Amino acid sequence: MLEVDSYEHNVLARASLDHCVKCTICETQCPVMRVTPLFSGPKYVGPQAERYRHGESVDHSLDYCSSCGTCTLVCPQGVKIAELNSVARAAMKRDHMPLRDQIISRTTLLGTVMTPVAPIANAVLKFKPARIVAEKTVGIHRDAAMPTAQLTTFTSWFKRHTPSTTPTRGKIIFFHGCAGKYFEVDTAVKAVEVLEHIGYEVVVPKQGCCGMPLQSNGIFDAARKSVRTLAGQLQAGPAGVPIVSTAASCAGMIRHEAREIMGVTDDALIEAGSRTYDISEFLLGLADKGELPLDDLKRIDTEVCYHAPCQLKGQGMGTPAVQLLQLIPGVSVVESGATCCGIAGTYGLKKEKFDVGQAVGKPLFDKVKEVNPELAVCDTETCRWQIRNATGAQVVHPIAFIHEAYGLGKATEPKAGSV
């Protein structure tokens, strides 16, 4: 029996619904409800409807929830609204999971297939007739942002590279995520070079997918399997050392979503999550303790818009990238102030949700164009693809700036693996 059928793992989230005082703050902040009547809103779909579901979900408007988690974040009473919705959606889609959702949630598979034929794959993804066919047959919107396949994977770069320094700080585990391995290779490479530059011995254990896309599409059994395997793989690295990641959402999957949404409480997962850090969070932590070499940071005169992704905000760490980037002389960071970019993992790719996603992201796209139409900063991969696709701006991970400030390259120029 699937764990989702029992609903037992969801007892805590369900109990939180009684904390709802109907203040409706969640509805004032929900980015989806703002742009479409197709979603009835977090208060109604969440704590109110959940009371009557008894493990069944008949309210199909809940599939229009993007799972951005804004409602949970802004709730002053601690109601796990987004988590309730994610579980209810999994129950609703249980017996009729669309083929499209099965495909787009398997990032590792996509990367494995695309990398060996990267130029062809990229050309096909840019070829309009092919995209129209894909929209009609699979249901991926013809204009949706797609990753760019790379000729080299991060892992093959890592095996070949030689660290620039002799380690002085001990070992650290780098968790690259699927996108870091196959698509956003540049970000992963730069992260490793920064960590090595400041004296860490970077260890990259073999690692599969965290299962986040599967989870957000409601494919819980496969997602649980993925995240359990990953937790074991990360634990196979050196014991007790920090696990640092540039994949902010994937790190969130390990740190809380697998437990809070899918009820995975394995010791291995909890242990791995207890030492997982977003790379900006980790570096800012060093800076706060006076352990990050600040004098070496070279001046970069630029003003950029920074967008904090929903999945990062949901981890309760604030926005460490803002403070980290401001440690670089000359860098002026303007926070987007926007709620969500509208991609929400795979939500904004789907043909029936593409327009909703674009409308959700519009305030962000406008802000990016206003602040610096050439260059923006965001911590997660799919959000960067969405912002790039919608604004034409280059969008980089915050680590690209730290990398440049340490004299290791240019933030706007790829380091390795580009096609």
Place this chain on the structure above:
Amino acid sequence: MARIVVIGAGFSGLAAALRLRQLNHEVTLVAKGVGGLQLSQGTVDILGYAPEWVQAPFKSFAAFIEANPDHPYATIGTQPVKRGLTWLSDLLPGLVVGDMEKNVCLPTPVGAMRPTALYQPSMASGVLTKGKSYAIVGFNQLKDFSPEFCAANLTRTPLPTGGSVTATAYRIDLEVAPGEADSSALRYARALDDRPEFRTRLADAVKTVIGPEDIVGLPACLGLDDPTIHIDLAQAIGRPVFEIPLLPPGVPGMRINEALMRALRKAGARLVLGSFITGFEASAGSIVSVTVQQAGHDRELPADIVVYAPGGFESGALTLDSAGKISERTFDLPLTGTNAADLVTGDYWHDQALFKVGVRTDSTMRALGPDGAPVYGNLYAVGSILSGATRWAEKSGEGIALGSAFAAVNAIGGGK
């Protein structure tokens, strides 16, 4: 420069955090969710009833404090409240106007007359004035506001300062989207922000329906990002226009909340939102760090100073268990007033002792123990957690929030 952690994102927390950041401290604001401001009317009450209608809040302070020696104003005093009000008015001139020395009378959505001191420019024409006539216009698709109820009560109620007004109810059809029969005030506000033609539609519909009244009152939905829409409307309609705050979550409160959040971000405060404080470390009578609940692992946030602005019962900072025990969630601070004979009485309008339960402080806002000494030398309590006030009955919430925040800021002083 001190490392200051401010806990809570309501009026007092946001004001304290921003002021301390302006004074060059390193400020981290930690809050569980969006604060209470957008549940408010978006006005600044100082003292409205004591218990009779108060015309001049500060002139009434001495007598009020004498009659209520345990009230937060008795410890805060006049000056910090005035400083806080002046600071806010200077910071948000587009959102806060009025004379702090004089209360005005503003209509509520049920047509009651509410005293307040500072208000938004969009409400200014709604300051009820003897002999004036008001067209109260509702929208058929905005169910939170009944113009008939509002207008009838305004007409039948004598003004607290003497005389009366006449109000007439009107309704218009104003669909935000075709066929949409039930829209929130926020949805109207965003439509008015984003769509100039929607402003024209509203103005035209109002102009067509109203009679010869002097002034036009509309539900408070006249723009969230643009608080000047009332000016366009007044011009188009040819009469002064004002808005009446509705049920929470209210658009005027959201405006102030968002303005303060933007200012905080711009000033470079660190914002950690969505997190409870789950513990703390103290040493030698001072708090040295607080524990922030994060995904996967908690985080110790070192603190030279903590400003505690968590709200009261409404936010869960104070809790009453089934055995009747009242406690404070984060620091287990000593509470006063918990032993009152009747914490809650059946008469709604009667003095409810429960609301006066809270934390007692010295004049620098440090939380005090039963012995009258500060519990921690560096823990300042501000806002609705303070004991001795029934804010909703006195109309004193924002004055206490700002005054206590500024008393604490004054004690903390400037950074380098």
